Amino acid sequence: MTTRDSINKFKSDPVVLLEGVAKSFVVGGRSLPILDEVSVRVGQGEFVSLIGPSGCGKSTLFNIICGLERPDRGRVILAGNENLQAVDAVSYMPQKDLLLPWRTVLDNVILAREVAGDGRDKARREAKELMPQFGLAGFENSYPAQLSGGMRQRAALMRTMLAHRNILLLDEPFGALDAITRTKMQQWLLEVWNSFRRAVFFITHDIEEAIFLSDRIYVLTPRSARVTLHLNVNLPRPRRYECVTAPDFLALKKQIMQALTPV
Amino acid sequence: MIKRSVNRIPVSALAIMAVLLVFWEAAVRVTGMPAWFLPPPSRVFTALMETLPLLLEHSRYTLLAALTGLTMAVLVALVLAVVMALSPRIRQGVYPLLVFSQTIPIITIAPLLVIWFGFGIMPKVVVVTLVCFFPVAVSMVEGMQAADADMVKLLQVMGASRWQIIRLMLIPAALPSFFAGLKIAGTYAMMGAVIGEWLGASNGLGVFMTRAAHAYKADSVFAAIIIISLISLLLFALIELIARLTIPWYYNERRK
Structure with a gap:
């Protein structure tokens, strides 16, 4: 149900719209182009991935969406509103969990709410109810150092969710996890996404991860980056991990691999 | 355990x-x-036991000056560190001066402090503050600077103000470094107070030492040194205790 719905939706109402975004940096007196006309859309409640070779400018693109850097050319429109600031629309989850070591899990996940000036008690109550869904029940008062890698990433995702933004930017969130934990986390991420229904823009360089999770995938060229391939993932949801061996899945994988390594 | x-x-x-x-x-x-030149340890021990009540009486004054000066140093250092974190421009202006000021031997300006503040507790407190300020300020500033840039970025994307970033992120992140600097300052504090007392005072371990030295009672001088060391050690332990209570997460992490 979700794939078709969200595609219909994004056509009318993209929550992330990048049009011809270009960016270059001056390095040693020379201009080094990083992004070359990148155009991307993410619809309401849609799961979209971005794959690119490492060093292709994915992080720069994320910084631009987050409002930390300005593009040289092109437009960034969030939630259809040109005046909307990134801080009001976007919640960001980096590869490193970046949990504050001096805060308990509970106080870490409400960080964005505290920054927004919401009452701590209210945010804590809300967070406590969600702990089981994020597999963190009983760890509310633990410190991040006491958690496993997978749990830390779940806490980081919970913090991202609790920011109450419509757009989640996930920057290789499982990149540092071992393969088994990573697979579990992917399945779990889909469950969470399914129940919260936020738009997810997901950066990865893992092709299988991108196909397994996404409604649509953008593939970037090496620097200076532009979109070389844009494809729909028409695999039925809910997906189980077994689908990575399905013929459709493998066909998509082949297509992306060819795009990433042009002959 | x-x-x-x-x-x-x-x-x-x-x-x-x-x-x-x-x-x-x-x-x-x-x-x-001869004992007036170098007393044996046994003689120092006897002197320590005999003069202990007097030493403890004098210690009160020295300790008061040391603790007051240390507290002042911490307050000034914290305020200055936060101001520097709020404004990079102020930081650029102040930080080099701060480092440069450390090339002035504080003992040499101590006579000036007597001229300005007289013979009461004030000049001692000022000497202690000047001695202790630098390690605390530097450790706090450096600690805040060493905070994880990605965490700062994360807070920025959450829409945090500069002040929120300092309060939620930079200050807690700098606390381990701050306490490391505070331990150094703590060991300087008694020394600063005693030097202040040498310049002129009516009470305190520094006065006791000056009087004992003038009477060639080397054993009493050694006894005072032992007391100063013990108090400095206690200060160090007290700071360690406060650190363990304030940043338990840091000690837990380190134990791993």
Whole structure:
């Protein structure tokens, strides 16, 4: 149900719209182009991935969406509103969990709410109810150092969710996890996404991860980056991990691999 | 837990110290060195026991000056560190001056402090503050600077103001470094107070030492030194305790 719905939706109402975004940096007196006309859309409640070779400018693109850097050319429109600031629309989850070591899990996940000036008690109550869904029940008062890698990433995702933004930017969130934990986390991420229904823009360089999770995938060229391939993932949801061996899945994988390594 | 602390008692350090004391005692006795020149440890111990009430009485004044000065140093250092974190421009202007100021030997300006503040507790407090300020300020500023840039970025994307970033992120992140600097400052504090008292005072361990030295009572001077060391050690332990209570997460992490 979700794939078709969200595609219909994004056509009318993209929550992330990048049009011809270009960016270059001056390095040693020379201009080094990083992004070359990148155009991307993410619809309401849609799961979209971005794959690119490492060093292709994915992080720069994320910084631009987050409002930390300005593009040289092109437009960034969030939630259809040109005046909307990134801080009001976007919640960001980096590869490193970046949990504050001096805060308990509970106080870490409400960080964005505290920054927004919401009452701590209210945010804590809300967070406590969600702990089981994020597999963190009983760890509310633990410190991040006491958690496993997978749990830390779940806490980081919970913090991202609790920011109450419509757009989640996930920057290789499982990149540092071992393969088994990573697979579990992917399945779990889909469950969470399914129940919260936020738009997810997901950066990865893992092709299988991108196909397994996404409604649509953008593939970037090496620097200076532009979109070389844009494809729909028409695999039925809910997906189980077994689908990575399905013929459709493998066909998509082949297509992306060819795009990433042009002959 | 108990086993841990037993292991941590520095047995070899105590053994070396015992050997040195025995050597000292023997050397003085064999050479027949006069006690006003170098008293044997046994004589120092006797002097310590005899003058203990007097030493403790004087310690009160010195300790008060040391603690007041240390507190002042911490307050000024924290305020300055936060101001520098709020404004990079102020930081650029102030930080080099701060480092440069450390090239002035504080002992040499102590006579000026007597001219300005008289012979009461004030000049002692100022000496202690000047001595302790630098390690605390530097450790706090450096600690805040060493905070994870990605965490700062994360807070920025959450829409945090500069002040929120300082309060939620930079200050807690700098606390381990701050306490490291505070421990150094704590060991300087008693020394600063005693130097302040040498310049002129009516009470305090510095005064006791000056009087004992003038009377060639070297054993009493050594007794005062022992008391100063013990109090400095206590200050150090107190700061360590406060640190463990304030940043338990840091000690837990380190134990791993």
